[in-house]
Every structure is written in structure tokens, then in C-alpha cells.
Amino acid sequence: MANETQKKSLENAIKKHERGAVIMMELPADAYFDKNITSIKILTELDFDGIYISFQRPFKNLFSLFEKQGIDINKLLFIDIATALGEHEQEKHTRCVHISPNIDIDELVRAIYTSLPKLKGKKKFIFIDSLTTITLYKPLSETMRFSEFLVRSVKKHEVENVILVFNVAKDLAQKKFIKDIALRVDEVITVVQ
Amino acid sequence: MTPDKIEKLPFEERLEKEFSKLPEGWIVLLETDTESALKVSLAAIKVLTNNGHTGIILSASRPCSNLLNLYKKSNIDVKKVFLLDCVCKSQATEAQDSENVLHLENVSALTNIAISINKTTEKLKGNRFIFIDSITTMLIHNKPDVFARFTHSILTKMRIDGLNGLLISLENETNKEVRAEIAQLCDKVIKL
Numbered sequence: 001m002a003n004e005t006q007k008k009s010l011e012n013a014i015k016k017h018e019r020g021a022v023i024m025m026e027l028p029a030d031a032y033f034d035k036n037i038t039s040i041k042i043l044t045e046l047d048f049d050g051i052y053i054s055f056q057r058p059f060k061n062l063f064s065l066f067e068k069q070g071i072d073i074n075k076l077l078f079i080d081i082a083t084a085l086g087e088h089e090q091e092k093h094t095r096c097v098h099i100s101p102n103i104d105i106d107e108l109v110r111a112i113y114t115s116l117p118k119l120k121g122k123k124k125f126i127f128i129d130s131l132t133t134i135t136l137y138k139p140l141s142e143t144m145r146f147s148e149f150l151v152r153s154v155k156k157h158e159v160e161n162v163i164l165v166f167n168v169a170k171d172l173a174q175k176k177f178i179k180d181i182a183l184r185v186d187e188v189i190t191v192v193q
Numbered sequence: 194m195t196p197d198k199i200e201k202l203p204f205e206e207r208l209e210k211e212f213s214k215l216p217e218g219w220i221v222l223l224e225t226d227t228e229s230a231l232k233v234s235l236a237a238i239k240v241l242t243n244n245g246h247t248g249i250i251l252s253a254s255r256p257c258s259n260l261l262n263l264y265k266k267s268n269i270d271v272k273k274v275f276l277l278d279c280v281c282k283s284q285a286t287e288a289q290d291s292e293n294v295l296h297l298e299n300v301s302a303l304t305n306i307a308i309s310i311n312k313t314t315e316k317l318k319g320n321r322f323i324f325i326d327s328i329t330t331m332l333i334h335n336k337p338d339v340f341a342r343f344t345h346s347i348l349t350k351m352r353i354d355g356l357n358g359l360l361i362s363l364e365n366e367t368n369k370e371v372r373a374e375i376a377q378l379c380d381k382v383i384k385l
Contacts, residue, residue, distance in 0.1 A: 029382075032378075064218070083353065086349045170373075
């Protein structure tokens with residue numbers, strides 16, 4: 001039932017903004033990754049190809065769980081920031097974009113921009129798994145710069161027909177910087193457990 | 194005459210059921226109240242060691258001697274656990290490392306803790322788990338953002354190395370924002 005509501009909300013948001021949309025999803029912390037998976041399932045079933053930017057989990061874990069959930073991995077490219085931030089060894093895989101351990105926001109944005117044309121589908125999404133996890137490692141100003149840059153690119157149609165999805169845990173949605181970002185998005189979708 | 198059944202610990206049956214539903218390489222946040230915390234910890238370790246897991250227990254709350262005693266009384270195979278004790282040295286108690294106990298300086302020595310976890314993990318074979326007991330206690334001694342970053346890094350490494358993870362948190366006693374930062378990284382939150 002909850003997944004049906006999530007599906008309807010996401011579909012409606014995409015329909016309303018056909019040329020591209022910026023969506024913030026507020027998710028229950030206790031079922032966070034489950035809800036992320038649901039969003040990816042919905043988007044890929046709607047024929048979107050996408051870039052999954054993972055601050056939370058390493059590529060190896062995502063790949064395994066997505067496959068088990070029947071998600072078509074060939075529709076996705078992964079940017080594994082989690083492994084880079086922890087300075088662990090990154091997995092070499094055709095679906096995983098390499099990012100340097102001394103990651104800076106400019107490099108991340110470049111990686112997103114150069115990955116978008118590699119997606120085969122006409123409809124594309126950029127999925128940021130967590131807006132708050134990045135702030136554990138980078139200054140708040142960098143997180144804001146990152147989000148503002150992406151929002152501007154999507155809204156000015158510098159990248160055509162792209163859905164940008166920011167995810168945040170509901171309990172963290174009252175943080176000032178999250179509220180600032182929320183002011184700039186097209187839709188905020190609150191997902192229940 | 195049938196042999197006496199070894200009595201199950203409180204929460205043991207519930208945890209057996211919960212763990213059996215999880216995919217490989219799971220990380221779980223156990224949330225409970227102060228009164229039940231010890232029972233939950235013992236039950237979780239017993240379920241896992243009975244199912245062939247070997248574990249690293251990061252203890253921020255109790256000294257190793259107390260824990261090993263409790264494990265023996267609960268019929269937990271102590272050969273299947275390795276203790277990282279953050280308590281003894283910080284209390285200026287005599288701290289003797291042994292085959293399955295390593296003493297760390299204190300709960301705030303997060304870098305040292307991370308290194309010790311990595312080194313110990315390499316020594317263990319088969320199905321392995323890491324149990325952090327408890328995040329509530331560790332937050333008393335560490336800044337929230339620093340601890341959240343430490344937890345994220347440890348969980349990422351666990352996932353890369355294919356380890357299972359357990360973190361225990363006291364309900365209503367843990368900083369709400371840090372609790373959310375950690376819960377969102379877990380595969381499941383089990384409230385007991």
C-alpha cells in the first residue's frame with residue numbers, strides 16, 4: 001500500500017514536469033534503503049535510465065541488492081562515493097564510475113555530466129541517495145554548491161528531460177540546509193513506512 | 194527420558210526469526226530500552242554464534258571480564274567471539290590482552306578502534322559479524338558528527354568485506370539526528 005502511494009506520488013510529479021523535474025523525497029529512516037529501492041524500481045519501470053550517486057553504500061552492496069530485487073542494472077550507472085570517501089578500494093565494474101578518493105564536488109559534477117550521455121534511454125534521472133551523508137565528510141557549503149549546481153542545470157534545461165531526485169531522512173528534513181534546498185525543488189514527496 | 198533442553202534466552206526466539214529473514218551481508222540496528230539492553234545483546238550474540246558466526250564485539254559499556262562471564266553463563270561459545278574492550282584501560286584497570294581480547298585506549302579513540310576492527314576482521318574466518326555495543330554509550334564520549342562519520346566508514350568497510358553488522362541503541366536515549374543518520378544506513382531496524 002505504502003509502495004503504491006510512493007509510486008503514484010512519483011509518477012504524478014514526473015507527469016507535472018515533463019521537461020525535467022527536481023524532486024525531494026523524505027523517507028522514513030527505519031526503511032530508508034527499501035524506499036530508495038522502490039523509487040529506482042518505479043523509475044526504471046517507467047523507462048528511465050539513471051545515475052545512482054551513492055554516498056551511503058558501496059557499489060558491491062548496491063549491485064547485489066538491486067539484482068536480487070529484479071532491477072535492470074543495465075539501465076543504471078553508479079557513482080560510488082561511499083567507497084571513495086572511506087578511502088577503500090573501489091570495485092572495477094562497467095556500471096561503476098570511478099571517482100578519486102580525494103573527491104571534490106567539481107569532480108563529482110563532472111562525473112555526472114560525463115555519465116549522462118552514456119545512458120541509452122531518452123528519459124534520464126540523477127538519484128542522490130542521501131543529502132545528509134555527504135555532510136559527514138564535506139563542508140556544508142560544498143553540499144549546498146553541489147545541490148544548487150544540479151538544480152540549476154535541470155531547471156535551465158542544460159540537461160534535457162532529466163529528473164533529479166534528492167533523498168533525505170524525515171528526521172533530518174528539518175535541518176536548515178535541507179529546508180533551503182527544499183525551497184528550490186519542484187516537488188517534495190513524503191514517503192511513509 | 195529426554196535430555197533437558199537448554200533454555201533460550203529472552204529475545205532469542207524473536208531474533209532468530211528476524212535474522213533468518215535477512216539477506217547476506219546485513220546490517221541491523223537493534224533498538225531497545227535500558228532494562229532490556231543486556232538481554233538483547235546476549236541473545237543476539239548467542240543466536241549468531243549458535244548459527245556458526247564468529248564475531249567481533251566492540252564494547253563501550255562493560256569490561257571484558259564481565260562480558261566473558263556473562264557469555265559463559267548464557268551458554269555462548271566464547272571461542273567464537275573476539276572482544277575489543279574500550280572500558281578497562283580508560284578506567285585505569287589492569288588490562289591484559291589475550292587470545293580473544295584486545296584492550297583499546299578509550300571509546301573516543303575512533304581511528305584506533307577502526308584499525309583494530311580491520312586487523313581483527315582479517316584474523317576471523319567464515320561468517321563474521323561485528324557488534325557495536327552501544328552507539329548510545331559511544332555518543333557520550335564522541336561528538337555526534339564525528340561518530341556518525343566513523344559509523345558510516347565502518348559500515349561501508351563491513352559491506353565491502355561481506356561482514357554482517359549489529360549496532361545496539363537505547364530508545365529515547367540516543368541523539369535523534371545521529372540515530373536517523375545511522376538508521377538510514379542499516380538494512381533493518383529491529384525494536385525489542
